Amino acid sequence: MAATLSAADIHCTLQPNSDSNRSIFFTSPLRLPNRRRFFTVSCSSSSKSLPKPPPDLEDIHPQNPSLSDQLKSISTTLLNENPTKDQQSKKTQLLTKPKSTWVNPTRPKPSVLNLQRQKKTQQYSHNPQIRDLKHFAKKLDECETSEAAFMEAIEEIPHPPSRENSLLVLNSLRQWQKTLLFFNWIKTQKLFPMETIFYNVAMKSLRFGRQFQLIEDLANDMINDEIELDNITYSTIITCAKRCSLFDKAVEWFERMYKTGLMPDEVTYSAVLDVYAQLGKVGEVMSLYERARASGWVPDHIALAVLGKMFGEAGDYDGIRYVLDEMKSLGMQPNLVVYNTLLEALGKAGKPGLARSLFLEMVESGITPNEKTLTALVKIYGKARWAKDALDLWEQMRSNGWRMDLFLCNTLLSMCADLGLEEEAERLFDDMKESMNFRPNSWSYTALLNTYGSGGNVDKAMKLFDEMSETGVEVNVMAVTCLIQCLGRAKRIDDLVRVFEFAMERGVKPDDRLCGCLMSIISYFEGEDVNKVLALLQHANPELVSFIKLLEQDKTSFETIREEFRGIINATIVNARRPFCNCLIDICRNGNLHERAHELLYMGTVYGLYPGLHTKTPDEWRLNVRSLSVGAANTAFEEWMGTLSKTIDQKEELPKLFIATTGAGTHKLAEGLASAFESQVKKLAAPFRQSEEKAGLFQATREDIVAWAQSKAPPSLAVTS
DNA sequence: CTGTCGTGAA
Incomplete structure (x- = not known):
């Protein structure tokens, strides 16, 4: 047993390995109860006394009367029964498995799952009848799906529909309609009692046809007819619900299973783990996972991949670490x-x-x-x-x-756009056209367009767009957006209008991203050009144009702006909301509507578009304008300085240090932000200085700020209240 | 041949 992990080892792996309070390992309420339960059990000197059900189980299945039965130890099941040879070898396997987490089999251990898989019944013995019956099943499958046609075909059954023969036919049918007809037929023949296995086989076929409602009906029939639902029944129901995206149904049936007192085996457990993972219910997944682990379950690669994917979706680094540590402690090679x-x-x-x-x-x-x-x-x-x-x-x-495929090549092309690798992108693109066994598609064209666009290579971008439209590659909204952005920056407004109109003729549907792109162009154009772009925006999203018009009218009240802004933001996809607000602020500032810009920034903050814009600790106050446009950053800075003036006037306590950050400029948006911000600082004669070792970091001391405020009293920068 | 779960593109 040298390689066996100790109980303490196992639970050490469950310790949080970071003190981040965002970690699910601290916030999961089930964590502590689990640990407490484990120690109660493993330190007990009496092997006979069963532990009380842990509170967490009761919480989840409050009406289950037999929870303590479910905690029946696997050791008693294995050791008390007269083991067959098969079981004996299984037991030996369990005890000698090098990384078994089962520390001491003579001690009872709470179990939430049955480590023994439910057994399949004996396979059909080899029999010449089998071929006939399979052939018959095929004929049933091929006949018309009407009940009449089916009843006619079934007359030709080559052998009496005994229990075994019926099961064979039932299992050989592929169409779920036929499975159901045949199932009902054998039921009415009443030659033998309908057992669980008949329902299970029928359900499997229905699952293939994604007929969840019919499966649920069958399950309810079983309950009414008092036919036992076993682990196979439940796992089939649950996975069918999952495939039909009926996750609530999947959970409902798992909970029903618990309530009847049936202990899930590892197959059912795995299926449910995946259900919760796909629902993003991290707490539930971890609670199930840990309980199963505490029962002696050894997860496989797939179960850990399920966890890893879930944590990735949640962006939870601690969770990913946990999966890695868990594999290490299991001695598992990914x-x-x-x-x-x-x-x-x-x-x-x-x-x-x-x-x-x-x-x-x-x-x-x-x-x-x-x-x-x-x-x-x-x-x-x-x-x-x-x-x-x-x-x-x-x-x-x-x-x-x-080996490379189209996905990989396109991702490489996108990377070229991110890193500005024009030559590399062109070379790869040519390779794709000539020597690879797949041609560039709309993603490839878009990525190369983006590379040209961010490099300011307008002519190449236009030429590529022409090529794209001529070679029959789908002209998609992303490619159009890249090109329009590029033409906007180059101030080629008439080309821009032509490209937009061409795209509309080709059936491209403008999306929020394209609208954001048009708005950003509006924000740095003047005069007639603005109207040309506004006309395009009018086509793509008339509500935005109305809102911009509203912003420009003096008589519009703040209340109206607020109402309309809310409508606009609600109708916008989440990741385009902040860019929208940034652009609207820029448009206002460009049109000398500074007060409106402050109103918009205020509402953007209220709607959570700028999280972490301002943070305070006792030592420093920090304004982070990293995700803001130039206009929005200037507005935010004005607002901040205004607030600081007021704070000083009211003699409130101040920190030692004040910091404003624009980011170093690795991100596209941040390019030029630092220098624009610096000139804004100068314009306001604010006492901030850009750090020499870290670009984009502006600092001021308390003394600087106080002196600045006193020199320019009364404060005139706090535009809105 | 009564059941489970995992990988990629703006």
């Missing part, structure tokens, strides 16, 4: 799919460094990355603007001859 899932998850959690080291570990362990691995990593390096790592990886891909 396979290719698990690595891919975790790399993807680390990308979503914004951890490029950890992704890189995990990739190195993967390659060192001898696993060859596939297209999905490389796609995930290329995307991560591109988004992080890690040019060196990205190019090194690309070189490594070439020298190792790792």
